[in-house]
Amino acid sequence: MVYRISPENVRPPRGGPSGALAIVVVIGLALGIWLLAGRDPGSSTFSSVDDPGRSDARAPDDPVSGLPYVAPIDLPARVAEVLRDVDAGGELPAGVSRRPFLNGAGLLPVQRTTGYYSQYALGAGSLLVAGAGGERYYSDDDGASFSRIGP
Missing domain, CATH: 4.10.910 (30s ribosomal protein s13; domain 2)
Structure with a gap:
């Protein structure tokens, strides 16, 4: 074969x-x-990790929400203006409306009462959210992330 x-x-x-x-x-x-x-x-x-010119110092995160703090002085002028009006209970500037914020994504601390949060849309993706307990939150990306307004 x-x-x-x-x-x-x-x-x-x-x-x-x-x-x-x-x-x-x-x-x-x-x-x-x-x-x-x-x-x-x-x-x-x-x-370099030991770079003396590099500063990693930043405000600590909010212990309740776990969100980073943003100082009121660091907010854009329009946001700071609306924040003052909200805190004073005055008239809102033209083009700013107040409506309930449902916190559907759960980015803010969960509250048992409906209507706890109020949302103020400031345009260009900026949101100011106020809680009934006096806490304030800011978002510059249309609510995809938030910072706690504070110290």
């Missing part, structure tokens, strides 16, 4: 890097970037 080897039955020789080598290269590259970034995922590449 004679066996013939035809070109269709012969495997071509394998060439190029193996999958294991590619994985090692990717892991090595990721490790190198991590080391250059100062081992801090939030730092920029080529920055």
Whole structure:
């Protein structure tokens, strides 16, 4: 019996890097970037962890809501104006309306009473939310995230 080897039955020789080598290269590259970034995922590449010119000081988060604080002085002028009017119980500026804020996404502390929060839409994605207990929240991204207005 004679066996013939035809070109269709012969495997071509394998060439190029193996999958294991590619994985090692990717892991090595990721490790190198991590080391250059100062081992801090939030730092920029080529920055030093002990950089004396870098200040990480910021106000602590609100213990009740867990949201970061924003000082009233750091708010845009229009937001600060509406905040003063809301706190004083005065007339709202033209184009600003008050309506209930339902907190459907649960970004603010959950309250048992319906209508606890009031929303003031200020345009350009800015929201001011006031709680019945005196707490105030600000969003500059149309309610996707909030900051607690405070100290």
